[in-house]
Amino acid sequence: MEILQIETEVLPAAVVDVPERLNLGRSNLNFDGLLKGDGLKIEEDGGAAGCGGKLWPAGEMLAYYLLRKGIQSYPRVLEIGSGTGLTGLAIALSESAPPNLKVWVTDQENMIPLMNQNIELNNLQDKVVAEVLDWGEELPEFLEGQPVDLVLAADCVYLESAFPLLEKTLIDLSNKDTKILMSYKKRRKADSRFFKSVKKHFTIVEISDFEEHARFKKDGVTLMELKKKTK
Numbered sequence: 317m318e319i320l321q322i323e324t325e326v327l328p329a330a331v332v333d334v335p336e337r338l339n340l341g342r343s344n345l346n347f348d349g350l351l352k353g354d355g356l357k358i359e360e361d362g363g364a365a366g367c368g369g370k371l372w373p374a375g376e377m378l379a380y381y382l383l384r385k386g387i388q389s390y391p392r393v394l395e396i397g398s399g400t401g402l403t404g405l406a407i408a409l410s411e412s413a414p415p416n417l418k419v420w421v422t423d424q425e426n427m428i429p430l431m432n433q434n435i436e437l438n439n440l441q442d443k444v445v446a447e448v449l450d451w452g453e454e455l456p457e458f459l460e461g462q463p464v465d466l467v468l469a470a471d472c473v474y475l476e477s478a479f480p481l482l483e484k485t486l487i488d489l490s491n492k493d494t495k496i497l498m499s500y501k502k503r504r505k506a507d508s509r510f511f512k513s514v515k516k517h518f519t520i521v522e523i524s525d526f527e528e529h530a531r532f533k534k535d536g537v538t539l540m541e542l543k544k545k546t547k
């Protein structure tokens with residue numbers, strides 16, 4: 317994928333293993349020609365507002381998968397821990413996006429301005445909305461009524477104290493028909509505790525049938541589908 321790095325600056329490493337040299341500024345992503353138009357513009361703050369303010373490989377992997385497989389069957393998509401909004405924005409620019417597509421990119425309050433900036437940069441205000449969704453809290457009002465068809469989570473398993481919160485949110489967001497796609501970068505042994513606990517409620521299947529899988533897997537990034545177990 318072509319990434320145009322406009323500006324770089326050295327910042328201190330943050331919560332996640334954020335590399336010391338971070339991209340600040342704008343990247344132009346074309347996902348190997350899989351996007352409509354001129355591609356996707358993403359502004360990064362280098363992690364200034366939180367670790368979500370940069371591009372993470374797990375987000376790119378999830379976007380590649382969805383762009384390759386198509387999202388025509390999923391008019392209502394919710395992304396949690398969206399950071400810059402990369403994955404949700406990329407699918408809104410997909411050739412396979414249904415005409416009535418609505419994507420909610422969500423994160424903690426501090427990430428909302430950056431997500432809104434990226435929505436506007438790509439002129440996607442009619443399809444993508446940035447909202448606060450704090451894991452572990454009661455689901456926000458905008459989710460009342462019709463359930464979402466697809467839940468996306470890229471690189472959200474990294475902070476042990478947040479594991480129970482993330483698990484609760486995944487449970488609250490899904491019914492037996494909800495498709496949850498989760499891309500994950502293996503960093504610590506403790507991460508296995510999250511998956512062990514989540515397996516009590518969900519069946520987890522690894523997804524590997526797409527072109528970019530091996531490239532990401534080599535760097536410890538995997539993609540999984542979670543389906544809620546029926547009692």
Ligand SMILES: C[S@@+](CC[C@H](N)C(=O)[O-])C[C@H]1O[C@@H](n2cnc3c(N)ncnc32)[C@H](O)[C@@H]1O
Binds near residue numbers: 368370375401450
């Ligand atoms: C490693 S970043 C991944 C960002 C993005 N999905 C990507 O792949 O580029 C993890 C994201 O989870 C969000 N996050 C962490 N704890 C959260 C919580 N309790 N509630 C909601 N979002 C949270 C962070 O703000 C951050 O944007």
